[in-house]
Amino acid sequence: MTCTGRFIVMSLRISPPTLANASPSVALEKGAYYRTRGFHKNGNLNMNFSNSNVGRRRQPRKFHNAKLITLLLLSLACLTCFGMAYYLFKTRWETQSQGFPRPLHADVPSTQVNVSIHTNILSTEERFLAYLPHSGFHNQRIAFENALVLARLLNRTLIVPPVRLSNIPIPYYPFDRLSQQLALASKTGLGHCAHVPPKLALPPECLGYFDSTFLPWDSLLNLTSVQTKQKLHVRWDFEETWITDFLGISGEQTLYFRDRTLYQYRFVDNTKDVAEKTWYAEDLNLDFLAQQTQKLLFFGTLFGSTRLGLHEDFHRTIRKEIREAMMIIHPTLEQVSESIFRALGGAYLAIHLRASEAKFRASSKLNAQILWRSLLNCFLNVTSVDVLKVEEQIQWTTEQRETSSRTAPHRLPPGHCIPLDDKEKSHLALVSRLRCHPSRISSFNISSFGPHTPILYVATDLKNPHHQPLLDPFRAVFPCIFTLSDFKHNLTPLNQVINGIDGVPLRPHLLPLVDALVAGKAQRVVGTKGSTFSYYIEDILWRRIRGLPIKERG
Numbered sequence: 015m016t017c018t019g020r021f022i023v024m025s026l027r028i029s030p031p032t033l034a035n036a037s038p039s040v041a042l043e044k045g046a047y048y049r050t051r052g053f054h055k056n057g058n059l060n061m062n063f064s065n066s067n068v069g070r071r072r073q074p075r076k077f078h079n080a081k082l083i084t085l086l087l088l089s090l091a092c093l094t095c096f097g098m099a100y101y102l103f104k105t106r107w108e109t110q111s112q113g114f115p116r117p118l119h120a121d122v123p124s125t126q127v128n129v130s131i132h133t134n135i136l137s138t139e140e141r142f143l144a145y146l147p148h149s150g151f152h153n154q155r156i157a158f159e160n161a162l163v164l165a166r167l168l169n170r171t172l173i174v175p176p177v178r179l180s181n182i183p184i185p186y187y188p189f190d191r192l193s194q195q196l197a198l199a200s201k202t203g204l205g206h207c208a209h210v211p212p213k214l215a216l217p218p219e220c221l222g223y224f225d226s227t228f229l230p231w232d233s234l235l236n237l238t239s240v241q242t243k244q245k246l247h248v249r250w251d252f253e254e255t256w257i258t259d260f261l262g263i264s265g266e267q268t269l270y271f272r273d274r275t276l277y278q279y280r281f282v283d284n285t286k287d288v289a290e291k292t293w294y295a296e297d298l299n300l301d302f303l304a305q306q307t308q309k310l311l312f313f314g315t316l317f318g319s320t321r322l323g324l325h326e327d328f329h330r331t332i333r334k335e336i337r338e339a340m341m342i343i344h345p346t347l348e349q350v351s352e353s354i355f356r357a358l359g360g361a362y363l364a365i366h367l368r369a370s371e372a373k374f375r376a377s378s379k380l381n382a383q384i385l386w387r388s389l390l391n392c393f394l395n396v397t398s399v400d401v402l403k404v405e406e407q408i409q410w411t412t413e414q415r416e417t418s419s420r421t422a423p424h425r426l427p428p429g430h431c432i433p434l435d436d437k438e439k440s441h442l443a444l445v446s447r448l449r450c451h452p453s454r455i456s457s458f459n460i461s462s463f464g465p466h467t468p469i470l471y472v473a474t475d476l477k478n479p480h481h482q483p484l485l486d487p488f489r490a491v492f493p494c495i496f497t498l499s500d501f502k503h504n505l506t507p508l509n510q511v512i513n514g515i516d517g518v519p520l521r522p523h524l525l526p527l528v529d530a531l532v533a534g535k536a537q538r539v540v541g542t543k544g545s546t547f548s549y550y551i552e553d554i555l556w557r558r559i560r561g562l563p564i565k566e567r568g
Contacts, residue, residue, distance in 0.1 A: 158231060204223060267310060269311050281303070320567070352535075358496060366540070367381065394467075449469060470495045471496050498532070
C-alpha cells in the first residue's frame with residue numbers, strides 16, 4: 015500500500031481479463047488497487063466475483079473530497095450570480111436622471127409636495143375619523159368635504175387619504191372590497207418604474223404605473239383656513255395594518271361602519287326635521303356619534319352632496335366655510351387658465367358638457383340641447399317662442415328634432431339663471447367683433463348682439479370636439495367657438511409638472527381642471543345636469559371668482 019500516490023497519475027484502464035485472474039485481495043505492480051472481499055452473513059468470504067462487480071472501482075477519498083469542494087464552489091457561484099442579478103434588477107434605473115426634484119421612491123411621500131398636511135405627533139387622548147375614497151376627482155372632493163365637516167363637528171382628527179387622479183377611477187364598492195381595491199392600487203415598492211428610460215419597454219410590474227397618481231389635497235386646494243380650526247393627519251398607505259402600525263389603534267378600539275350600498279348612511283343633526291323621502295337607507299345622528307368613545311370611527315364612502323342632513327345654523331356655517339376652501343390654487347393651473355382667459359379676450363360664455371362617460375353618454379343629446387337652450391333663453395334673453403323658431407331653422411338630426419319636439423324650452427332654476435346686463439352684453443359683443451374672424455359670424459340676429467354673438471368656450475370630455483355633431487347647434491348660433499384643444503401653446507407649461515412623489519407626469523390629469531378654470535372665468539357658465547364636476551364649476555369656482563356666495567346643495 016505504499017504506492018497510493020502513484021494512483022492519482024496512473025491510468026485506470028485495467029482490462030477485465032487481468033482482474034478476473036486476480037486474487038480477491040491484490041496488490042498491483044502499477045499502483046495500489048486494493049479490493050476487499052464481501053462477507054456473507056455467516057462471516058465467510060464471498061469468493062464469487064463477476065466481471066461487472068470487479069469492474070466497479072472505488073473512488074479514492076481525496077478525489078471524492080475534491081468533487082464536493084467543486085460542487086460547493088459552483089453552488090456559491092450560482093448564488094452570487096443570482097444575488098448580483100437581483101441587485102442589478104432592483105437598481106437598474108437608479109442611474110437614469112429624469113430631472114425630478116429629488117431621488118424618487120414611491121414608498122415615501124415627498125415633504126416638498128405635502129406642505130401643510132403633515133404627520134403630527136399623536137396624543138394618547140386623540141380620537142380619529144377615517145373614510146375610504148373612490149371614483150373621480152370631484153366625487154373624492156365631495157367625500158373629503160363631508161369628512162372635514164364630520165370630523166369638525168365630532169371634534170376628531172381627520173385621517174386624510176391622498177386624492178387619486180386616474181384615467182380609470184376606482185368605483186364604489188362595499189367597505190371591505192373597497193378597502194382591498196385601494197390597497198391593491200398602492201405604488202409601494204414600484205419607485206423604480208419612474209426611472210425607466212422612455213426608449214425602453216416598461217417591466218411587467220410597471221405596466222399601468224403612469225395611468226394613475228396620488229397627490230396630497232393641499233397641492234391642489236388651499237387648506238390653510240381649514241387647518242386653523244381642526245387637525246388633519248395624512249394617510250398614504252391603505253394597508254389594513256397601517257391603522258395599528260402608525261396610529262397604534264387596535265381593532266377593539268375602532269368602530270367600523272361597513273356600508274353595503276353607496277347610499278346606506280346619512281348623517282343628521284335633527285331627526286325631527288329629516289325629510290321622509292331620501293336615497294339613504296339609514297340615518298346616523300351626530301349626537302349618537304359624539305357619544306362613541308372608540309379611538310377611531312371608520313366609515314366607508316362619504317360621497318354625496320346630500321349625505322349630511324344639517325339643519326342647525328352653526329353646522330351649516332361650518333359646511334359652507336369648508337366648501338368655500340375647495341378652490342383650486344395650483345400656480346401652474348392658474349397661470350395656464352389665465353393665459354387662455356386673456357387669449358379669449360376676457361369676455362365669453364361657457365358650457366361644461368359631460369358626454370363621454372357611460373353615465374352621461376346615453377343622455378348626451380338631451381343634455382346638449384338643455385345647455386344650448388339655457389344659453390339663449392337664460393343668458394341672452396331669447397324668448398321661449400324664438401328659441402323654438404331658431405331650432406326649426408337649424409339642421410338638426412332626426413333624433414334631435416324628435417327630442418326637441420318632446421322637450422319644452424329649458425330654463426335654469428332660480429339663482430342659477432343670471433341674465434347679462436347691458437354692460438356685459440356690450441363687452442361680449444365688442445370682444446366678439448375684435449377676436450372673431452369675419453367668416454365666423456352667426457347667421458342669426460340675436461337681440462342686443464346682432465350677428466356678433468358672444469364667443470363660446472366649450473369645456474368638455476369629448477374627443478375631437480370640433481368634429482362632434484353634438485356641437486353643431488352651438489356652432490350654428492355661436493360660430494366663434496373654442497375648446498381647450500385650440501390653445502395647445504398655452505398648455506405647454508403643464509409638460510413640466512411632474513408629481514415629485516411617484517414621478518408621474520401630471521399634464522393629462524390636470525387638463526380637466528384647466529378646462530374647468532377657463533369655464534369658471536367666463537361671464538356666464540352652465541353645466542351638465544347631474545354632474546358633480548359641473549356643479550363644482552357653477553356653485554363654487556364661478557361664484558368665488560366673481561365674488562359671489564357659493565351655491566349650497568344638500
